[in-house]
Amino acid sequence: MALLEVHDLVVRFDTHHGTVRAVDGVSFALQEGETLGLVGESGSGKSVTNLALMGLVPQPPGVIESGSVLYEGSDLLKLSAPKMQALRGNEISMIFQDPMTSLNPLLTIGRQLAEVLEVHRGLGRKQARESCAKALGDVGIPEPESRLDQYPHEMSGGMRQRIMIAMALLCDPRVLIADEPTTALDVTIQAQILELMRDLQQRRGTAIILITHDLGVVAGMSDRVHVMYAGRLVEAAATVDLFRDPRHPYTAGLLDSIPRLSTSEVEPLKSIAGQPPDLAALPAGCAFAPRCEQAISSCNEAVPLLESIEQATATSPRLAACPLTNSEARS
Amino acid sequence: MSAALLEVTNLKKHFPAGETTVLGGRKGRLRAVDGVSFSLEAGQCLGLVGESGCGKSTVARTLVGLQRATSGSIKLDGQELAGLSQRHWLPYRRRIQMIFQDPYASLDPRQTVASILGEPAKIHGLAKPRERKLLAMRLLEVVGLNPRHINRYPHEFSGGQRQRIGIARALALEPQVLICDEPVSALDVSIQAQIINLLDELKERFSLAYLFIAHDLAVVRHISDSVAVMYLGKVVEQAPRDELFEAPLHPYTRALLSAVPLPDPEQERARERIVLSGDVPSPLSPPPGCAFEPRCPRRAEVPGDRCKRESPQLEALAPSSSRRRACFLENSWGKIQDCQK
Numbered sequence: 001m002a003l004l005e006v007h008d009l010v011v012r013f014d015t016h017h018g019t020v021r022a023v024d025g026v027s028f029a030l031q032e033g034e035t036l037g038l039v040g041e042s043g044s045g046k047s048v049t050n051l052a053l054m055g056l057v058p059q060p061p062g063v064i065e066s067g068s069v070l071y072e073g074s075d076l077l078k079l080s081a082p083k084m085q086a087l088r089g090n091e092i093s094m095i096f097q098d099p100m101t102s103l104n105p106l107l108t109i110g111r112q113l114a115e116v117l118e119v120h121r122g123l124g125r126k127q128a129r130e131s132c133a134k135a136l137g138d139v140g141i142p143e144p145e146s147r148l149d150q151y152p153h154e155m156s157g158g159m160r161q162r163i164m165i166a167m168a169l170l171c172d173p174r175v176l177i178a179d180e181p182t183t184a185l186d187v188t189i190q191a192q193i194l195e196l197m198r199d200l201q202q203r204r205g206t207a208i209i210l211i212t213h214d215l216g217v218v219a220g221m222s223d224r225v226h227v228m229y230a231g232r233l234v235e236a237a238a239t240v241d242l243f244r245d246p247r248h249p250y251t252a253g254l255l256d257s258i259p260r261l262s263t264s265e266v267e268p269l270k271s272i273a274g275q276p277p278d279l280a281a282l283p284a285g286c287a288f289a290p291r292c293e294q295a296i297s298s299c300n301e302a303v304p305l306l307e308s309i310e311q312a313t314a315t316s317p318r319l320a321a322c323p324l325t326n327s328e329a330r331s
Numbered sequence: 332m333s334a335a336l337l338e339v340t341n342l343k344k345h346f347p348a349g350e351t352t353v354l355g356g357r358k359g360r361l362r363a364v365d366g367v368s369f370s371l372e373a374g375q376c377l378g379l380v381g382e383s384g385c386g387k388s389t390v391a392r393t394l395v396g397l398q399r400a401t402s403g404s405i406k407l408d409g410q411e412l413a414g415l416s417q418r419h420w421l422p423y424r425r426r427i428q429m430i431f432q433d434p435y436a437s438l439d440p441r442q443t444v445a446s447i448l449g450e451p452a453k454i455h456g457l458a459k460p461r462e463r464k465l466l467a468m469r470l471l472e473v474v475g476l477n478p479r480h481i482n483r484y485p486h487e488f489s490g491g492q493r494q495r496i497g498i499a500r501a502l503a504l505e506p507q508v509l510i511c512d513e514p515v516s517a518l519d520v521s522i523q524a525q526i527i528n529l530l531d532e533l534k535e536r537f538s539l540a541y542l543f544i545a546h547d548l549a550v551v552r553h554i555s556d557s558v559a560v561m562y563l564g565k566v567v568e569q570a571p572r573d574e575l576f577e578a579p580l581h582p583y584t585r586a587l588l589s590a591v592p593l594p595d596p597e598q599e600r601a602r603e604r605i606v607l608s609g610d611v612p613s614p615l616s617p618p619p620g621c622a623f624e625p626r627c628p629r630r631a632e633v634p635g636d637r638c639k640r641e642s643p644q645l646e647a648l649a650p651s652s653s654r655r656r657a658c659f660l661e662n663s664w665g666k667i668q669d670c671q672k
């Protein structure tokens with residue numbers, strides 16, 4: 001059984017420009033101990049999906065229209081605020097993108113970390129402090145004891161992101177949601193943080209949802225990848241299969257449009273024509289159809305469903321929301 | 332060697348920093364750029380890479396005269412620019428233009444596109460109002476936008492389209508040199524490729540010289556002819572593109588390349604990774620010797636703590652070689668012979 005199951009999640013925002021369905025019918029399951037990559041461009045709904053899992057969608061303007069998030073037999077979307085609070089940061093925790101703004105500048109590192117343990121574990125100050133020092137040591141911070149008395153501004157970006165990770169892991173969560181955890185960091189620091197996440201996952205068996213726009217990060221970190229476009233999942237596959245043989249035209253276009261470090265080709269890059277869609281005015285059919293080279297007239301009529309195309313590997317079925325790909329696979 | 336269009340020699344930019352003195356001055360010096368030299372030729376692109384804080388944006392801002400160099404020389408077609416006053420710099424400014432990183436912050440939200448694109452010509456007194464409108468339309472066409480959109484405001488365009496407007500503005504005065512400071516890093520992947528292709532095409536069409544600053548090494552490899560790697564205010568390695576990417580000779584370049592995640596799961600899992608420990612040191616108190624020494628995985632191979640005491644100079648590997656490196660290590664990677672073919 002899956003650790004976390006999301007069914008048909010729909011999150012709507014009522015804005016001045018009209019109603020925007022940031023997440024429109026997303027379903028997926030997260031298995032114990034795996035890393036699931038969630039890829040998409042800005043506005044594709046990947047962050048909002050995960051804010052919904054954590055009960056952090058601001059309401060209003062956000063409205064969770066429908067769907068369910070099953071965790072240990074209960075629907076997280078229906079939990080009361082205190083119950084959700086008990087879960088959040090405890091069994092399901094999150095690392096945010098920007099280490100510069102997601103720590104409280106007025107509190108010492110030690111205070112911010114200890115609060116987590118005092119709230120969720122009921123530890124006393126002294127005990128909490130000891131556990132925090134150990135947690136900082138675990139994420140590779142030298143002299144953790146003295147770091148506890150420092151403020152966030154006294155540390156570099158990489159160091160702050162380590163503290164965010166240490167904080168997220170304090171209660172040994174079963175699910176860790178990492179929303180662009182390395183996007184704000186330099187590559188050499190990014191490499192350190194990714195190495196740290198791999199290592200922690202191996203030791204603790206935490207299941208990770210990794211949200212990113214960087215296909216390189218996904219390739220190295222995740223077991224399976226889901227691709228989102230305009231609020232919907234358009235392709236799901238095991239990482240190796242997805243990169244070797246992308247089935248949705250958008251995924252294929254994305255992979256073609258990134259320059260490669262390992263080759264010196266001088267040909268122009270293959271880009272995806274057009275602009276990302278305006279979520280307040282989506283076309284009636286497939287949201288990608290206006291930019292899709294293979295689109296036919298029927299693409300503009302109905303939203304394609306995410307369907308199984310084949311049984312690629314026993315553990316991970318392949319899904320794509322494109323009737324063209326799907327009919328090819330069947331014939 | 333053909334005469335370079337832009338010749339930068341031993342460029343330094345220091346900022347006052349650190350503790351305040353009684354009279355309001357500062358005691359320390361932040362050496363943001365500390366002796367950088369390179370040259371640009373027409374139709375060529377030099378990639379400048381490095382991590383945040385290494386001084387690459389300061390180089391860019393100094394070259395377009397947004398900041399005055401502390402010392403060193405910036406020669407455009409033989410004419411010395413460093414040390415010129417704002418007013419005397421003005422006639423040269425149209426020949427070196429800049430494209431900025433953030434297409435949301437670099438366009439005035441209250442100006443129409445016609446006004447944004449016409450302003451450079453207005454300031455330089457090059458065109459009458461009517462001509463400026465035509466110029467704006469022509470520029471939009473050059474960068475692949477609809478010329479009928481000149482009366483729109485920036486917020487009516489998407490990020491990629493705004494970056495095209497930023498590029499059009501930089502081209503308005505028909506410059507010879509374009510300084511591109513992270514021109515695609517704020518854009519989505521599918522739009523990045525469009526802008527990179529546009530920049531490539533414009534370079535050929537108008538034989539522009541680019542200084543292309545980016546932290547994304549794959550983008551730099553795609554667009555550049557040669558590449559310089561900066562660390563803490565200094566260039567540590569410079570080489571023709573393929574030589575640098577296939578056989579990097581400075582330990583920092585090697586670590587940087589190995590840290591880039593590859594969008595290919597099989598390659599990504601099989602490769603050898605050099606994970607550097609620690610952070611970039613503060614430029615306020617750089618290490619006395621080689622700036623990279625505290626993080627260098629190979630420092631033990633240089634005898635007698637030389638890296639701790641002396642700062643290595645950027646030197647050509649052979650008298651005729653275009654490869655330059657600032658490191659005391661022997662060239663023991665064995666690939667050097669292949670590279671000098």
